[in-house]
Amino acid sequence: MNASEVRLRFSPAPTGFLHIGSVRTALYNWLHARHTGGTFILRIEDTDVARSTQESIDQIQEVLRWLGLNWDEGPVLQSVRFDVYLEAAHRLLADDKAYECFCTEAEVRARNEDAMRRGHIPGYDGRCRTLSVAEREAFIAEGRARSIRFRTPDEGRSSFEDVVRGEVAVEWSTIPDFVIVRSNGTPVFFLANAVDDIDMGITHVLRGEDLIDSTHRVLALRRALGHDDQPIYAHLPLILGQGGGKLSKRHAAISVEEYRDAGYLPGALCNYLALLGWGPEDGREVLTTDELIAEFELARVIPSAATFDPKKLEWMNGEHIRRLTSAELQAAVLPFARARYGGRLDIPRFEKAVELAQNRATTLVQIADQMAFLFTPDEELELDPASWEKLARVEQAPAILDAVIAYVETCPWEADAIDLKAPIEALGLKAGKVMHVIYTAVEGRAAGLPVYDSIFLLGRASALRRLRAARAKL
RNA sequence: GCCCCCAUCGUCUAGUGGCCUAGGACGCCGCCCUUUCAAGGCGGUAACGGGGAUUCGAACUCCCCUGGGGGCACCA
DSSP, X not given: OOTTOOXXXXXXXXXXXXXXXXXXXXXXXXXXXXXXXXXXEEEEOOOOTTTOXXXXXXXXXXXXXXXXXXXXXXXXXXXXXXXXXXXXXXXXXXXXXXXXXXXXXXXXXXXXHHHHHTTOOOSOOOTTTTOOHHHHHHHHHTTOOOEEEEOOOSSSEEEEEETTTEEEEEEGGGSOOEEEEXXXXXXXXXXXXXXXXXXXXXXXXXXXXXXXXHHHHHHHHHHHTXXXXXXXXXXXXXXXXXXXXXXXXXXXXXXHHHHHHTTOOHHHHHHHHHTSSOOOTTOOOOOOHHXXXXXXXXXXXXXXXXXXXXXXXXXXXXXXXXXXXHHHHHXXXXXXXXXXXXXXXXXXXXXXXXXXXXXXXXXXXXXXXXXXXXXXXXXXXXXXXXXXXXXXXXXXHHHHHHHHHHHHHHSOOOTTTOOOHHHHHTTTOOXXXXXXXXXXXXXXXXXXXXXXXXXXXXXXXXXXXXXXXXXXXX
């Protein structure tokens, strides 16, 4: 790899679905790689074998693909590189930068709780730091399992430069010795992370702010392994839910699949997520992915946490829908329509309906739902109860329907020739006020596609059957 | 309890000492347009958490407080 090459990695743990916050992290890494012509690597941090699942590994890749966040290298699974991490751990052991620890997890926890009661710092107390030969032998004779702990400095400060926060510093005394190899022989995150960032030549580390404290440990390991250079770090602001606290199911959908299934466009989701913590210099908000790549600057990432606002995402999705060509939108809506209408789907009608819906919808699902009446046999058309109630409350509804029926029976049959205003106004009514009656009769509900076009799409016979059915029902 | 990070309208943000009686966007409210509902157009509502300090002058610099968030695992 070239010395000046920019290399970034997105490195999720495959222990569940990919949270929307992680997706934002992936996006920023990807944007910076694409903006700089660098390399974007997908690394799966599955050192916790017990919690990692293949399902999650698959899902991560599926989500990234759907969003268009393609990676140049990987996926690299850490689980196949254990020997590399273990070799590093033994080097640290040999250099006395780490030591074997015979304490069990339960013992450490118990001593911690005790120390906490007395108002002390929680964290490993250093029991095995300086074991005598005899003590060591005794533990081994006992058949105790051993983990490997990294020895952190007792004094001084650890500090690093963060692109979005400036200098981040902490006293070493607040960071206890930590495990780098579990007693079952598997390596821990800090070790694998440090080793891989070295081996992969990572130049920029963009990750959530929740990892900011762990950076001191990773960097200490890196130095202990003989690397005084360090990547450029940028800790991204967290995404919060409404009312504070981390974004969870309670606030909004937090998995990408939910947005995909609800009819959100990947470009809109990327756009919205990109704007949580960053914005282009000129203040534009609706940007294509290519524009995001062109404009993205790490230097403009802000340090404060952002609250996720589903409403703004929805608005933005509508903006993206409006910017699509008819063909693009039709292709995007098609799967949703097929799932709903199956064999009843009529493509020419479908395409026209999508065009009619384009400048009014905020999600693809909304578009697919609005055209339901076009693919439903007249006798099966369901009348939305609330809409019907509203229709029934209109005193002149029978007269309106009669007038419209008479009109539709004889009007010229051309797309732009249908105009229901005249027959309704002939009754002395304001057309706009009662047009919902016709919407409900023809489309089954008061809110939907423009009704003149809908009648034309349906065809004269079908439209008349629906109008007459509604009239008869009154 | 200890440590770290953060702090402009309800929300996303612009703003890097005078251009700020603080700008834009979402939301909300009103009006207009209109083939109901939407969409669109126009207008309105609404913020620099508090206290010190520096300065001729602070949203912008420093300190304290307060508030919010994160971390303190043989999770990552």
